[in-house]
Amino acid sequence: MKPDVRTTLEMSLAKRILVLDGAMGTMIQRHDLSEADFRGDRFRSHSHDLKGDNDVLVLTRPDVIAGIHREYLAAGSDIIETNTFNSTAVAQADYGLESIVYELNLEGARLAVQACAEWTARTPARPRFAAGAIGPTNKTLSISPEVNNPAFRAITFDQLCAAYREQVRGLIDGGCHLLLLETIFDTLSAKAAIVAIEEVLEEKGLLDETARPPLMISVTVTDRSGRTLSGQTIDAFWVSIVHARPFSVGLNCALGARDMRPYLAELARIADCYVSCYPNAGLPNAFGQYDEQPRDTSAYLREFATSGFVNIVGGCCGTTPEHIGAIARAVDGVAPRPIHHKGHDGHEGHKALASFVSSVVDQPADNPDAHYTQFAGLEPLTIRPDSNFQMIGERTNVTGSVRFARLIRSGNYADAVKVALDQVRGGANLIDVNMDEGMLDSERAMTEFLCYIATEPEIARVPT
Structure with a gap:
C-alpha cells in the first residue's frame, strides 16, 4: 500500500533536511508583467486595477506561475508553496475579486501539485x-487600525x-x-485560521492523522525584541x-537569517515537532530591495543546520x-x-485543554x-510543582465586583481597564474576565473589554 503524505514526509525528514522554495513575488517581478497580463481575457473589463494582485495570475497567467514552480523544483526544492498567500476574500476585496477566492485557491493548488507530480515522476x-500557502490578510484581530478607538477592529474573529x-x-x-499558515504576526488571527482548518477538515471527514494534510505554522518576529507585531x-x-x-x-520573513538565530x-x-526556517534575503535596502547574495543566505542556514536547529x-x-x-x-x-517524535495519533502525551491559550505539553x-x-x-x-500559589x-468579574x-454597564471601559491593570500590578498571574449577567449584553461586553485590554501590554502580558 502506498504510504500517506505524512508518512512519506516523515520518512524523508528522518534522512535529511528538506528544502522549501523561495519568494514568489520576487520571481513574478522578473517577468515585468503588465496590467493586461494580470487582467487576461477574463478580467479585461474588470472595475479595479489588478496589477500587483499576484494571486490572480493563477487564472490569467498560469504559465508564469507554473514556470516559477518548476524553477524552484529544479533548484532543489522539496516543498513548493501555492501562489495563494493573499487568496482570501479579505485580501482580494482590495481588487474586487472576493467572489473568486475558492477558484484562486483551487487553481493555485492544482498548478503546484501538477509541478510536483512532474518532478516526483x-x-x-x-x-x-x-x-x-495561507497568509495573514491585511486586517488584524489584535490591533486597532484607529488610534483613538483601541477597542475597534476592522474584522471579527467569525468573519476572518x-x-x-x-x-x-x-x-x-x-x-x-x-x-x-505563514508570516504570522498576530496570533489571534492565526487561531482563526486554525479553527477554519479544523472545521473544513471535519466537514470533509478528514479526521484521521493519515488523511488530513499536515499543518505547517510559521511565525514572523518583526524586530530584535524577539516578539511578533502584536507583542508576543x-x-x-x-x-x-x-x-x-x-x-x-518555524520562522519566516521580517528579519534576515543573521538576526533570526536566537529566536530560532x-x-x-x-518545540516537539519539526522546525522550519525560511528568512528573507537579508533586510531591505533604501529602495525596498534585497541584496543578500545566495552564498550568504545559504551560509547562515548551514550554520543553523549544523547547530541542530x-x-x-x-x-x-x-x-x-x-x-x-x-x-x-x-x-x-x-x-x-x-x-x-509524534505518532499519527498526535503529540505523545499532548492534551489540549478547553482554552485555546493553555496546554499540557509533552515537550523535548x-x-x-x-x-x-x-x-x-x-x-x-x-x-x-515548585511554583508558588x-x-x-x-x-x-461582573458577578464578583x-x-x-x-463600569461595564455604564460603558466606561477605560476605567474598567484600570481594574484589570490594578490586578496585574497587585501580582495577579492570570486575569479572570466574566461578563455573565442577565441585564448585560454579555457577548458584546466581553468582546469590547478584551479588545481594550489587548491594547494594554502590561495587562496583555498575562493570560486572560
Missing part, C-alpha cells in the same frame, strides 16, 4: 510536495474564520499535500498554537532559485534536527517546562 525516490474556510476548501480540493514572545506563541498539533513550526534556537529548544529550510522575500539552489547544497548531508527533554501546565498572554506562564485576578459591574 522524474525522481521517485525524492518525492516533491505542494504546500497550500469564514474567509479562511473558503480558502482552505479550495486548497484541499486542489490536492495540496500540506497546509502552510516566541515561547508564548508556541504555547498558544500547540493545540493545533502542527507538523512543523529558542523555538528549536521548546532545523528540519526544513528555504527562503522568503528577495530569495530566488539561485538562493534555493545554494541553500540546498549547503544543507546537503547535514543531519536534521532530532525531535521528540531539553525543555525544562516539559509536562507542566502552560498558559500564554504576550508572555508564557508555566506552573511547575498562582494568583488569579477576580475583580474583572460591584464596581466593575457598574
Whole structure:
C-alpha cells in the first residue's frame, strides 16, 4: 500500500533536511508583467486595477506561475508553496475579486501539485510536495487600525474564520499535500485560521492523522525584541498554537537569517515537532530591495543546520532559485534536527485543554517546562510543582465586583481597564474576565473589554 503524505514526509525528514522554495513575488517581478497580463481575457473589463494582485495570475497567467514552480523544483526544492498567500476574500476585496477566492485557491493548488507530480515522476525516490500557502490578510484581530478607538477592529474573529474556510476548501480540493499558515504576526488571527482548518477538515471527514494534510505554522518576529507585531514572545506563541498539533513550526520573513538565530534556537529548544526556517534575503535596502547574495543566505542556514536547529529550510522575500539552489547544497548531508517524535495519533502525551491559550505539553527533554501546565498572554506562564500559589485576578468579574459591574454597564471601559491593570500590578498571574449577567449584553461586553485590554501590554502580558 502506498504510504500517506505524512508518512512519506516523515520518512524523508528522518534522512535529511528538506528544502522549501523561495519568494514568489520576487520571481513574478522578473517577468515585468503588465496590467493586461494580470487582467487576461477574463478580467479585461474588470472595475479595479489588478496589477500587483499576484494571486490572480493563477487564472490569467498560469504559465508564469507554473514556470516559477518548476524553477524552484529544479533548484532543489522539496516543498513548493501555492501562489495563494493573499487568496482570501479579505485580501482580494482590495481588487474586487472576493467572489473568486475558492477558484484562486483551487487553481493555485492544482498548478503546484501538477509541478510536483512532474518532478516526483522524474525522481521517485525524492518525492516533491505542494504546500497550500495561507497568509495573514491585511486586517488584524489584535490591533486597532484607529488610534483613538483601541477597542475597534476592522474584522471579527467569525468573519476572518469564514474567509479562511473558503480558502482552505479550495486548497484541499486542489490536492495540496500540506497546509502552510505563514508570516504570522498576530496570533489571534492565526487561531482563526486554525479553527477554519479544523472545521473544513471535519466537514470533509478528514479526521484521521493519515488523511488530513499536515499543518505547517510559521511565525514572523518583526524586530530584535524577539516578539511578533502584536507583542508576543516566541515561547508564548508556541504555547498558544500547540493545540493545533502542527507538523512543523518555524520562522519566516521580517528579519534576515543573521538576526533570526536566537529566536530560532529558542523555538528549536521548546518545540516537539519539526522546525522550519525560511528568512528573507537579508533586510531591505533604501529602495525596498534585497541584496543578500545566495552564498550568504545559504551560509547562515548551514550554520543553523549544523547547530541542530532545523528540519526544513528555504527562503522568503528577495530569495530566488539561485538562493534555493545554494541553500540546498549547503544543507546537503547535514543531519536534521532530532525531535521528540509524534505518532499519527498526535503529540505523545499532548492534551489540549478547553482554552485555546493553555496546554499540557509533552515537550523535548531539553525543555525544562516539559509536562507542566502552560498558559500564554504576550508572555508564557508555566506552573511547575515548585511554583508558588498562582494568583488569579477576580475583580474583572461582573458577578464578583460591584464596581466593575457598574463600569461595564455604564460603558466606561477605560476605567474598567484600570481594574484589570490594578490586578496585574497587585501580582495577579492570570486575569479572570466574566461578563455573565442577565441585564448585560454579555457577548458584546466581553468582546469590547478584551479588545481594550489587548491594547494594554502590561495587562496583555498575562493570560486572560
